Amino acid sequence: MTRRLLVAVVVCAVAGVTLAQATHQTGHDRPQGSAASSFARDFPELLDAEWSFPIGGFGGIGRGAARTHVPVIFVHGNNVDAADWYPVQDAFKAAGWTDQELWALSYNGLGGNNGSALATPNPRRDAEHGEMGWDGQSRVTANDVNVPDLASFIRAVRVYTGAARFSIVAHSLGVTLARRTLHAHPELRPDLVAFVGIAGANHGTSFCPPGSESRVHSCDEIAAGTPWLEQLNGPDGVDETYGPARWLTIYDGSGAGDPAYAGPMYAQSPTLLGAENREYPGTYHNDLRMDPSIVDGYRAFLEDAEVAVAPVPRPRVEAGRQQRPLPATGVGASAWGGLRLLLALLVLALLVGRLTTRAGRASDDVERVLLSDRSTHRGSRGGSI
Numbered sequence: 578m579t580r581r582l583l584v585a586v587v588v589c590a591v592a593g594v595t596l597a598q599a600t601h602q603t604g605h606d607r608p609q610g611s612a613a614s615s616f617a618r619d620f621p622e623l624l625d626a627e628w629s630f631p632i633g634g635f636g637g638i639g640r641g642a643a644r645t646h647v648p649v650i651f652v653h654g655n656n657v658d659a660a661d662w663y664p665v666q667d668a669f670k671a672a673g674w675t676d677q678e679l680w681a682l683s684y685n686g687l688g689g690n691n692g693s694a695l696a697t698p699n700p701r702r703d704a705e706h707g708e709m710g711w712d713g714q715s716r717v718t719a720n721d722v723n724v725p726d727l728a729s730f731i732r733a734v735r736v737y738t739g740a741a742r743f744s745i746v747a748h749s750l751g752v753t754l755a756r757r758t759l760h761a762h763p764e765l766r767p768d769l770v771a772f773v774g775i776a777g778a779n780h781g782t783s784f785c786p787p788g789s790e791s792r793v794h795s796c797d798e799i800a801a802g803t804p805w806l807e808q809l810n811g812p813d814g815v816d817e818t819y820g821p822a823r824w825l826t827i828y829d830g831s832g833a834g835d836p837a838y839a840g841p842m843y844a845q846s847p848t849l850l851g852a853e854n855r856e857y858p859g860t861y862h863n864d865l866r867m868d869p870s871i872v873d874g875y876r877a878f879l880e881d882a883e884v885a886v887a888p889v890p891r892p893r894v895e896a897g898r899q900q901r902p903l904p905a906t907g908v909g910a911s912a913w914g915g916l917r918l919l920l921a922l923l924v925l926a927l928l929v930g931r932l933t934t935r936a937g938r939a940s941d942d943v944e945r946v947l948l949s950d951r952s953t954h955r956g957s958r959g960g961s962i
Contacts, residue, residue, distance in 0.1 A: 605794055608686030608716045612658040613705050617676070620737055626725035628686060634659040634730075635666065636680030641739050644677050647770050647883050648738050650731060651681040654749025655795070656715040658688030660702035661748070661866070668872045677738060682730045684754070685718040687711060692748075694863040719795035720754045720805075727758045731765060742888060744771040744879050748866045749837070752777020752847070753799055753809065760809055760816070767889040769822040771882035772852075773875045776828055776835055776865045779817070780806065780846040783839040801846070810850075818851035821889055823882040825875060827865050830856035837862050853878075 611630045617637030625632050636648075649669075651662045659681035666679055687709055693699065735743060747755040752774040759765055778785075781801025789796040790803060798805040810817050818824040829835035832844035834857075848854040855874070857865060865871060 605718060606714075606716050608688075609710070609712060610686055612683030612687045613660065613709055617737075621733055623682075623726070623729055623733060625684070625686065626729070627722050630686060632726060632730065633683040633686070634681045635662075636676060636734065637737060638675065638677040640737055642677045644675070644738060644740065646674055646678040646880070647742050647744050648678050648680055648734055648740050649744040649746055649879060650734060651679070652727065652745060652747035652751030652755045653681070653683070653688070654692065654751050656685075656688055656717045657690075657692040658683035658686070660688070660705055661692035661699070661863075663701045664697050664699055664867050665746075665872055668869060669876055672873075672876060674876075680730075680734050682726065684723040684726045685716065689713070689715045691715060692863050692866075694867045695861050696864055697867040697869070699867075717794050718750075720750065720757050720798050723754055724758045724761050727754060728762050728765075731758070735768075742768045742770050742886075744773075744882065745769065746773040746775070746875065746879070747777065748775040749777060749862070750795070750799075752779065753806075756809060766819060767821065770886045771823045771825070771879050772818075773878065774824070774826045774847065774849065774852070775875075776837060776862050777826070777847050778837070779810070779826075779849055781843060782837050782846065783843045784837055801843070814850035817849040821886050823878070823886060824849055824852035825878050826852050826854045827871060827875060828854070828856060829858060829860050829862075829865065831858040834859040835862045835865065 607628060611625075612633030614631065614633040615635040617639055619640050620637045623632045624630065651659070651665065653659055653661045660683075662681050666681075669679055670676075687706070689711060690703060690706060692702075731743060735741065745755050755772070756774070756777075756779075759769065778799040781803075782799055785793060785796035785800035787800070787802075790800050791797065797803060800806075826847050826849050828845075828847035829838060830844055832838065832840045838844055838846050857868075857871060860868065860871075
């Protein structure tokens, strides 16, 4: 595939160009159907919140199966599907990761072959799409409409694996989708170990120039300076990153390698304030995701974060009052306090019971002594009556 053709493909993949100029508000074309699914057999079926068909993807060995790593969830870009991650999945497995630790979902159903790289082929994806009957058309989508699917998937993976913590690796539109999901569901943030954002439109994209917001699908979200991005990033970028997670971005940076961020105005758009921002000058949009040396780099970042980021204690909130973190046994601190009080009362009751018994016996002894003493005194005064 030529670079010129790949550039045209990425235009569709990142910005979601539609020939009918349908806006984000008016909806978009229905996908052909579900993408391929290679989840473990006992992984629950999740339905696409927008289209109501089963969500495809990969991951899992068995419920509660052994793990070495924190599960990582891969989030693909626009008008493609989870199959875009197959070369990355293979690279992680070659480094010792297992299917119980590697997860991806296909939001917006069966995708196309738009995620091709210049240097790394993806024959498994191509064959799979052929078997699925892909019609060669690209169905584009946006961020907000897919937040429910990603949030449900994160929860399902955590329940299935038994993992309290998780990491995210996202590409292109998947970066802003994942960030939006964490923005909409802040309860997920304390358990996020690492976030890897690859070529994401965090501050706009050259595919959404000024004026495109009402003409190009998803540009109302990811064009530079939109209220949507301002809300996502927060005032002065305060919400671009947050703890306890570690953050990494991967991007071209030259303004010449990745057509989604062409020119000096957009070259630094994928960066995030507070993240480790790794620049790979001259690298194409999809090679940033699949280049073997880059994959090794962000895999190592995830593995380091697993060790460096400690689990956050889970405070329990009752009636508006924050309780202390639960002890290691899983019994609440307040419960332990009540148990200790109960034990103290039982001990006190036993002591009181023993003292009462002893006092009763002592009283009986005193009474017997007094009666005997009275009898003695009476005898000495006049004998018997």
